[in-house]
Amino acid sequence: MPRRTATLLASTLMLIALLCAGVLIPVPYSEMSPGPTVNTLGDHDGEPVLQISGRKTYPTTGHLNMTTVRVTGPDYRMNLFEAVYGWLDHDNAVVPHKTLYPEGQTAEQADQENAEEFSQSQESAKTSALRQLHIPVASQTVVGSVVKDKPADGRLHAGDVIKAVDGTAVKQAGDVAKLVTRHKPGEKVVFTIIPAKEAAAAEKRGKKPATGARQIAITTQKAEDGRAIVGIQAGVDHIFPFPIDVKLADVGGPSAGLMFALGIVDKLTPGDMTGGKFVAGTGTIDDKGKVGPIGGISMKTVGARDKGARYFLTPKENCAAAAKDTPEGLTLVKVGTIGDAVKALEKIRTGDTAALPSCSPAGHA
Template identity: 60%
Template sequence: MLAATLTLITLLVVSVLLKVPYTQLSPGPTYNTLGAQDKAGTPVISISGAQTYPTSGHLNMTTVQVTGADYQPSLVSVVVGWLANDQLVVPHDILYPKGQTEQQSEQQNAEEFASSQDSAKTAALTQLGIPVGNEVQISEVVAGGPADGKLHAGDRIVAVDGTQVTDPTQVGPLVQKHKPGENVVFTVVPHAQDEETLKPSDESQVTVTTSKAPDSDKAMVGIVAAPGHNYPFKIDIGLQDVGGPSAGLMFALGIVDKLTPTDLTGGKFVAGTGTIDDKGNVGPIGGISMKVIAAREAGARYFFTPSDNCAEASKNTPSGLRLIKVDTLAQALDDLGKVRAGQDAQLPACPR
């Protein structure tokens, strides 16, 4: 008995003290894209220079809370998380790849968030038939690369070494005119810049020292240039301390609601998630099981769910929350019409 008791005590102590390489996720806060993001009343989406209309109800984007890169849970904590309905435990390297610091992960999430905002604006205006202009933007900055911390996703590239660029394919050859170790000067408009009042003095000169590309002797700076957009009026998405691309659909719906006389929700509480591209196609996201919980706890009755997330979301759907399977922005707008009309039976549902 004494030996068994001592063994049990030892196992309990080890399970509490032993740290394991896992990350824990839990439901995060939700934000109404039609409302305010803080107690001061700062709107999540503000539009100026265009006619806007009153809105009601909710179109909430959802988030997931994630433990930090340096956090190491105990074995007991991980087991509790596996058993709990409101926690998700995944291997640490899935969210924080080896060699990536927490700061680099946060920067990547911020850049994905900035890119999703641009796509949400483009998809929403395109859906409404409002012309969208083209430009050259940075879509990605490679973590640990020469441009990391100097250039950012969403920055507009005006020129490289004084040569104006109008197409993303111009950027690479201009950089590769240099040898690795030489400086290249980018003229950029930072992503946060107010384009309506842009003056030449608002452009920034950013010098980046090139390095050798991993698969050749050519110079590189570690950015991906892509087609970007400019808009006929200002749309500002001012949400802070949120990262990743998963709010794209809900941002697009919020923009459309503010720009059209139709009250899209009819006063009802709708939440959702999903990436979005410039054409309005909705893609899958991570942490869906935590997001449906967050939505229901906030009061949502309907939840837009990307088709590829339906199977996972259906396993843990809280009581009183109807999942709406969605593939495109156009379909989501049509489904909101059914929500307004109370035609719940006609909504495309995730199979259980």
């Protein structure tokens, strides 16, 4: 065989081997890309995203879009070609798999975590929105979670309302651990609770405080540090003065909190917060209205721009990263609280956009 032919054949075989390796060999990476955006003021799958009853609401126009990031699943194994293509694609991002999914986490666990975070973000959005409007929101201490195979397992359940411990009224979640740890391991502690089902039924009737308390005695166990425990984590459940429902499926995580809160404020406020403008945004939110950072900010700004947004409400901690590569035609607006966001919307509505707090890359004023 002529040397030239042999060299060509060897090169062809090497190329085929590399192509096979690129397709067959998995790499420890996942891909993030712009996901769908949904107008919190509008409809999704034929019904309003935000549904408020028992309180006067007002017409709205424009957009307050929450944004999402599409990610490959925890069980998906990216090959080398896909990783290289993702690295070269300006609008996508390839990140280490463990960045999105901690080692050992199953698909079911990831879905459950996302669903819980999404549910909590809705509660905080409702709370912060009503407090922004100076509408009182009551709260009650509940069983947030029960540790498997601990004394409370099967005796208490997530969602049970904790009224008292050993006859002492519980005023906040931190009281529960303090009252339990007054005991020595092996002693009984008495919880006065309202079962989760009865509490949920009261919620459907308009979030009126549930009745029908019962007492449950649980024998404490010794923790590794010597404290007496029963194996629960106390949490907080809010009692809203009227029903507010978020109707949005197939979305997870906490990052839509800010936009849900603003949508609620707009619907409960006379006038039009956006002035008909297309505003999108992202950010977690807590009960006090503080806006927190999120992941995948560049994916969300691209998704918002592609949908038609002109302004993007950006958590201040994400500003530097977002400003490094701002999509053309999109103005990034820095916000730290729901109050900041409401003020920014007022400037957008009135056309005073020069006064908007903008995002700048790190190292720039």
